Amino acid sequence: MGTVKRAHRRGASALTLLCAMAILTAPGLGLSGTAYAAPAAPSAPGAPVAPAPEPGAKSLEQIRKEIEDLYRQAGSATDAYNLAESETKVQSERIVQIAQLIVAGRERISGLKDRAGAAARAQYRSGGLPAGARLVLSDSPSQFLDSKDRLRQGEKATTDLLTELDRTQHDLQRYAKDASTVWQKLETNRVEREKSKKRIEEKIKAAQDLESKLAAEEKARLLQLEQEAQYKAQTQWLSSGAMKDVNGKATDAGKRAVQFATAQMGKPYVWGATGPGSFDCSGLTSQAWLAAGKAIPRTSQEQLRLRKVAVKDIRPGDLIIYFDDASHVGMYVGDGAMVHAPRPGRNVTMAGAGSMPIKAVVRPDA
Structure with missing residues (x-):
């Protein structure tokens, strides 16, 4: 005590x-x-x-509480506005990142296609015979073995090339989907910001109107x-x-x-x-x-x-x-x-x- x-x-x-x-x-x-x-x-x-207030008029204490309540509601709407604003900033940065990934992915696909084209041109210059056929027609055993190793390496390179091309294409599809999702969130946040801004302005104006009459x-x-x-x-x-x-x-x-x-x-x-x-x-x-x-x-x-x-x-x-x-x-x-x-x-x-x-x-x- x-x-x-x-x-x-x-x-x-x-x-x-x-x-x-x-x-x-x-x-x-x-x-x-x-x-x-x-x-x-x-x-x-x-x-x-x-x-002294007129009969039926609000007391100053009632007005104070009403103003306080209006500003409290404005404060809550301000928090919602600020949250939407900060999320919009994060989402905008994410959109930029996704755009950069899409550009890099397209450049990667272009490079992979160039490599695939070079392989096709090399096959054309060899008379169009597949590597396996050239291996069977070889007269030298050592050349046969060397060609066999090169064939395996070539097959692996081709497989890797196709796998990488496929993966990059899937990545681009995923980036496009992510971009669409983020854009939707951006639009939702824009609408929420506008709603919150309107609520804030309405509550503040109502409170200011009450006080201005005093x-x-x-x-x-x-x-x-x-x-x-x-x-x-x-x-x-x-x-x-x-x-x-x-x-x-x-x-x-x-x-x-x-x-x-x-x-x-x-x-x-x-x-x-x-x-x-x-x-x-x-x-x-x-x-x-x-x-x-x-x-x-x-x-x-x-x-x-x-x-x-x-x-x-x-x-x-x-x-x-x-x-x-x-x-x-x-x-x-x-x-x-x-x-x-x-x-x-x-x-x-x-x-x-x-x-x-x-x-x-x-x-x-x-």
Whole structure:
């Protein structure tokens, strides 16, 4: 119980620590001191208060949840878009490889046909007699034996030539079939990308339309409600003892990944973006680890496939996958905090690691 109370007290002081950005300069990027509680404190005296809603109108809290849900759906569609995009890249590269194989195969067949033609011309110059007939008509026993060996070699060469020609033709047929399959996948991915893009744009527009109808003081209050919801979730997470005895230290690669991610703070969220001027959530985490020398999957759903670790074993640089559909990801930086690209209309920022429902913690440098 004492540990939980201390965590609560540390949670409040972490707000000041965050604003001072001390967490970004702390040696080891994972001090065991203050436990980060929230990106902002709950309502303070003098904070903007929205006018009372008209009867039957949605409350600001209802609007907040609706906007949050729309952006969540947009985030899920963004992950589907990013996955289709990365698969399209792989398939395009495969198409190029297959085309190169087909060209090489055709050149090989042309060479084999030239060899077969040369053999036919040689037979014509010999009077058209098959090699076996010339062997029988030989008068010299030694010449007979030499010719017999040459005959065997010639027969083997002819057999090998025909076998290689047949195999190359089969390869070309297989390459053509593979190319057709990959083209079909490319077209399927193109359709999926278009569908995902349309869903993303629709959800973002719906959320932006909701927010655009709010007065300035309502928008300020809306942001405050977001922060209060995060604070509440983080406080409950800390109260559960999730951070008890957590003291994992970052690896050198983990430190580099955290340094990259935190250096992007203040840059806007843009769906599908991987920097350098903007990021989406998985674009930030994948680029951070790439900067640390480790290539990881592009999307949060694919990043979920990395090696999972228990929350109690979390260390700076680990990725936290959020929500049941793995539609969001952030990078743990230590002291109960994570850095992430939240959603459209928000910038890369720091937040409590438990401010959203955690699905899993994964380790890129396992």
